[in-house]
Amino acid sequence: MASEEIETSKFLKDREAGINESEKREDPISSDTLCGFSIFKGPALQRFATAHMFVIMYGIASCFLAMAFTYFTGTISQMEKRFNIPSKISGLITVGNDISTVFSSAFLSYYASRGHRPRWVALGLLIIALFCLLMLTPHFFYGPGEEALRLTEEYEIEESFANFSVNSTEKNDSLCHKKDSNCVKDAGDYTPIVLFFIAQFIGGIGCSLFYAPGLSYMDDNSASSKTPAMLSWSTFLRMLGPAMGFSMVSLCLRLYIDPFKTPLITPNDPRWLGAWWLGWFLLTFILIISAFFVALFPKELPRAKARRLKAVGEEDTPLAERSFQDMLDSLKRLAVNKVYIYNMLASILYFFGYMPYWIFTPKYIEIQYRQSASTANMATGTWALGFSAAGVLISGYVISKYKPSARAMAAWNFVVDYLTVAGILCYILVGCDESDRANSMSIVPTGDSCSASCDCEYVYLAPVCSPENMTFISACHAGCTEKGLDELGRIIYTGCRCMGNSLNLTSFSNVTSLASQSQIALDGVCPVDCNKQFFIFLAVMCFLKFVGATGRSSNLLLALRCVPSKDKTFSLGFGSMVYSVLTFIPSPIVFGWMLDSYCLVWGKTCTSKGNCWIYDTKSLRYTMNLVSASLIFLGSFWNIGVWYHAKDMKVFDEEETAPQNNPIEAIELKEKPKEIVTDKK
Incomplete structure (x- = not known):
């Protein structure tokens, strides 16, 4: 009987030791469960491991x-x-x-x-x-x-x-390239x-x-x-x-x-x-x-x-x-x-x-x-x-x-x-509709007689607005020859041969001569709402x-x-x-x-x-x-x-x-x- 008790006691101790060892092995706080790396680790970070x-x-x-x-x-x-x-x-x-x-x-x-x-x-x-x-x-x-x-x-x-x-001649010539002039060399890369x-x-x-x-x-x-x-x-x-x-x-x-x-x-x-x-x-x-x-x-x-x-x-x-x-x-x-x-x-x-x-x-x-x-x-x-x-x-x-x-x-x-x-x-x-109409009117054939003296194909996009509220790609495409300022300090272009005859004078009321309005253009795109x-x-x-x-x-x-x-x-x-x-x-x-x-x-x-x-x-x-x-x-x-x-x-x-x-x-x-x-x- 005594021997059985001893064996039972030994068994329980071994079992308890085994359980403790198992718990130690299964302890979730191990190297794989520690927060941080290198010098950035420690107990303070561990509470965030959730x-x-x-x-x-x-x-x-x-x-x-x-x-x-x-x-x-x-x-x-x-x-x-x-x-x-x-x-x-x-x-x-x-x-x-x-x-x-x-x-x-x-x-x-x-x-x-x-x-x-x-x-x-x-x-x-x-x-x-x-x-x-x-x-x-x-x-x-x-x-x-x-x-x-x-x-x-x-x-x-x-x-x-x-x-x-x-207002020098060279400055005005920049409105359009003369025939056989150099093209824009800013891209292709x-x-x-x-x-x-x-x-x-x-x-x-x-x-x-x-x-x-x-x-x-x-x-x-x-x-x-x-x-x-x-x-x-x-x-x-x-x-x-x-x-x-x-x-x-x-x-x-x-x-x-x-x-x-x-x-x-x-x-x-x-x-x-x-x-x-x-x-x-x-x-x-x-x-x-x-x-x-x-x-x-x-x-x-x-x-x-x-x-x-x-x-x-x-x-x-x-x-x-x-x-x-x-x-x-x-x-x-x-x-x-x-x-x-x-x-x-x-x-x-x-x-x-x-x-x-x-x-x-x-x-x-x-x-x-x-x-x-x-x-x-x-x-x-x-x-x-x-x-x-x-x-x-x-x-x-x-x-x-x-x-x-x-x-x-x-x-x-x-x-x-x-x-x-x-x-x-x-x-x-x-x-x-205003945007659709403005875009469709923006295109002037490159061979149009009003701008035929210039080579407009390689001109930078620099839109100008005509009295008809029509946006041209540039002053070159509008056939303009001169650049200046109006009474309000706005940039205007004159001598624009490609402008039509019907006038929308809302934006051009400060130009002194109605006769000249059909030949001018304001810098920038026409307003579209x-x-x-x-x-x-x-x-x-x-x-x-x-x-x-x-x-x-x-x-x-x-x-x-x-x-x-x-x-x-x-x-x-x-x-x-x-x-x-x-x-x-x-x-x-x-x-x-x-x-x-x-x-x-x-x-x-x-x-x-x-x-x-x-x-x-x-x-x-x-x-x-x-x-x-x-x-x-x-x-x-x-x-x-x-x-x-x-x-x-x-x-x-x-x-x-x-x-x-x-x-x-x-x-x-x-x-x-x-x-x-x-x-x-």
Whole structure:
């Protein structure tokens, strides 16, 4: 009996020692769960090693990343003017990040998932900072440009020193080039284009490193019951990015490209070049700071490690089963999944048709409604995104409360498509007749007898306004021979042989002789009032943003529930690759080419056409909107197929057991698998 007690006592001691040893081994505070690196670590940081803190930091970093790519979108028109880039080339630059994403996303995501994921995310942020720095370098290599400097008071002063008399014959001859004169030798250098493309390409690699490791880390280190709340916070913070990006663009473009010089024109002048480069300074700095704070998080959060150890390694099983054959089997299952295939086809057509409104909306507003670049970006980044956020929140609440069936959500996606088509068709009707008429009258044939003595083909864009409220490309095109000042100190051109006879004397009342008014022109574009049409356009755009955003949650749930749990991650990754190849890469190039095809006035140089200054706004408005509406309309028929085959699909039964990282990934996909911007619907 005594021996049994001794053995029992020994057993209990050994068991207690074993438990203590096991607890010591499973102690979550280990090297993998310690915050910080190098000299930046210690107990003071450890209290921040929580899933909530990571969600906040990751959401803020996502906001800054979206802000960077939105800033690029908002400054496209300014870069085109500064470096004489056609829209089809700027579209090609835009898809640089999609090209790198296609080739790097799968490999980098797989490799980074097995390492210190917060530091991979931080590396992605540093690469995005490098993208911002590369976007900045062309300005330091090339400066503001002679065309921009010519429109400053300082340049006029320098010219006055070079020319002793403003009214000298040589000065007047500058109104037009004599035949056989030298052309404009200010462009033809493709270095800025190459730098911009490389920057975008590098940015895509940074996004691949940022999203996949960050999202999987968030999921693996969060309790499933808390994931919805964390997802909401992350989405909210991320949605601030485009709004902040467009707001920064608006503020920067209010400044002249050289802020230390005094411009002679206003931001409403088509020749205005804003300080597009200024925001890249701040973006580079805040992304580096964000990378530092994200890198402080441990390889695994303490609470998450404790949960994983209790799960007896069940998290490691799926990784062991991964193989190339398993990927092929998943691909075969997706190929016969009609809901998945139909939803993908509908999304491809929708994304392709809506792409120009994500990339070229500020430019569209500038050329259609004669608004400044600053106003166009502010409208795009504040009101529109506010309505989009409201649509997401309201639809999420409705779905959570009423839990509609899969068919009901598929039907709503179909309705959203048709409302989107209706709104885009309204864009056609919301045109500015004054702007259309002014643009159509701006073109004077180069062989016209009134300006035949001059070679106007390579003259800088320097618009002048005739008494008929008709804008000419330059005083040369108007056939003017003299330059001077009127009684109000305004620059006027006289001897303009290309002017008509009908007079609109509102702006010319201070010219002394009516006989001479038919031969004069005022410096600058003629006033055009498109404010009413602009506000109507904004109202329609906000409606489309709201309606489209209400379809996000339903489309998200359909995409998640139409495939087996084991195929969800692969299905989202495969879909992202397909969308990039078939939509995000070709669509900007196609619509950029479309914009160029309706150009009326090119900034011609000795070696190339350069950028477009004046568009056929009416024809462009009809063509672009009809093509976009047609593509979305065709995509809606595939949504009918989704509705038909989703009749037996369950949406909410698997809500607790479904992997929680997929909803986050799907939201990234639906908002813009690229980085940024803006929203898909």
